[in-house]
Amino acid sequence: VVGAALLAVPVTRIMTGYGRRPGLVTAYLVGAVGGVLVVLAAATRQVPLLFLGMLLFGGGSAASLQARYTAVDLAEPARRGRQLSLVVWATTVGAVAAPNFAALADRTTRGWGLPSLAGPFAFSAVAFTLAAAVLLVLLRPDPLLTARRLAAAEAPAAADVVPAAAGPTVTGRRGAGVRAAWRVVRERPAARLGIAAVAVGHLVMVAVMSMTPVRLGEYHDDSVVLGVVGVVLSLHIAGMYALSPVVGWLTDRLGRRQVIIGGLAVLLAACAVAGSAGHHTPGLSVGLVLLGLGWSGTMVAGSTLLSESVPAAVRPSVQGLSDLTMGLAGAAAGALSGFVMQVAGYPTLALLAAIATVPLLALALRVVPTRVPEEED
Template identity: 45%
Template sequence: MSTEPSQQGGSDPDAASLAPAAVARVQRRSVWVLSGGQILGGVAFGATVSLGAVLAAEVSGDEAFSGLAAAAVTLGTALLAVPLAALARRRGRRVSLASGMSIALVGVALVILAAALPSFPLLLVAFGLVGAGQAANLQTRFAAADLATDATRGRDLSIVVWATTIGAVLGPNLTGPGEALGRAVGMPALTGPYLITVVAQALAILLYLIALRPDPLLLAQRVVAAARATATAIATSDDPVVARYAIFAVAAAHGVMVSVMAMTPVHLLHHGASLSIIGLTISLHIAGMYALSPVFGILSDRVGRIPTILIGQLLLAAALVMASFGQEQTGAVTVALVLLGLGWSATTVSGSALLTEASSEAQRTRRQGLSDLVMSLVGAVGAILAGVVLAWIGYGGLALVVGVAVVATVLLAPFGRTRPPLEAAA
């Protein structure tokens, strides 16, 4: 939110709550609450998805269907991104985020039921509902930007993205204790870890409902309305061209990342790498995605959104070149995956900030939901087509083919240059 009322309204308590200092306090609180929710959401999602493929193969009786679990989650994320964004627009982030996690909670319950029956169609529906939790997790980065200023938007957004690191690491590592707990209470095989998911999601719902007050998006809307009512100078620009570029940049980086990352375990396995090496490679990749996001957030605030996006493209290009020409060396592939995560992080953080500030208050949540929809669909299509390309021209060829998206993002960068906002007369 780049607009702030310049008058504090004397003794009016409502006006006082809209004062810049009060808004800044709410913003700081919101960032920490959203970060906590992201950690819990990451634990829930990690514990759920880590066994998804195994559970799908077990329930269906055919390993060929194991990949459909992740596909169902991704499709659910895409389909629910826009409705949750619309709900946020009407009722605020608190209701939207809690609703997304609640739908995911229903999905987890249905996963357990589908395993007990067993029913593969029900399992796929359940994983689709679980995608609502991921859609909520994605929305938190935009929620962190609702009350942020232009000078801190990238930093605040990136802090919430960084919090994902904790959940992403903890979630999959809780499957062992969860399985033991599940056996102790007589749950179906492979569903024990979902007890941890239920607890984490329930805590996230409570956190959002209780602690995310006042709601950052609703407060941002009040600030804008108050500024207009008092004829305070506000930024009224809306730049759909810049917004479209931001959506494209984020989706393209996600497609590049998912395409290469999804095929890396298969490639390494075929070249004799052990499962521990493959696990380490993916773990380092995930660290690259999230651990340095605050660095890129601060960088985007200080040097600009487009320069940081271009830094992300440079990192992605370096990753693809290393993956292509070093495909026979496990060390080179591991370094490539780390660079891939870093490039994704720089582009996603800066692109999300660019989308937010290029959109007027009336258009912002709709475009944010659209961005998450496009991002999820591109990732799903990229993962599917990556397997075809891998079988056709190999891992090195795949890395070069997806480089087309990096080139396109760089060439289209001039469309991401923002124009000075129009100022309403004070």
């Protein structure tokens, strides 16, 4: 999680100067190197190498997160939510298949002499390498550079247009830094709402979801708890991704802010249901499904709003800043939720997660988001 957050910034710097394709390819290759290092660490029992490998392994997640923005570079304004949501929806395949594939990968690689539990990382390294190769060959023309070229043709006098050149331009370098991205976000209420929606929705989701297996373990026998956890989390993942196209359609149909507010309402309902479910697994499952749906609303609508609220020259940097903020929020939620769970229990954790949505809800009700003028693209 931390690796994906930290790698978001350098990956988007590459995108700002050279386009989406080099950035995504680099991120996947970094993830592949991380997977190899984890396997080597398991074989040599080197803990520092394991931490380094896990950090770099986050490159795969960084690429997957940035891919959703690639989908909207050339999308029509009225279809941006749907385009972005399709990429999020595609994550369902990996999220559902990966846990079932992990055991097979582990058995296969143990037959090759690799340590136990190293198999999924070895196969992931291969998958990341294949993804990088596919993008390198097929992602042409580069959508970000093409979008900039089209914007330049429509508004050649726009000061912040970055030409689709072979290397980084002055404008691209100027817009690549985190500081520049923060300045842009601070100046645009819609961008602030977009980045806050993504971060807060992720924080709430991670805080409640990460302690759900512990909650289930409190009242299920050890012989069945793993199966119950698998079912509940599978339902949660389905809530996160399976209905993403519907969320994207609603984002285009009803508006970005309206779907963000709706997502927050669902998150509040999820916290209420999960926190009050007690030792009732079906009730807790409903809460986790709602948690996934609320996350989907804030993620899809927030990402769409953020992308269309900033100029093209700084768009990748702002998107990277959003992923950095989201990742750090999730890491903080995961770390603190264990402490809260131990001290005060699961219902209190759900209550605190619900309270965390209040500032964002106030911002969403106050801000009237508007898309950045086309001449700024």
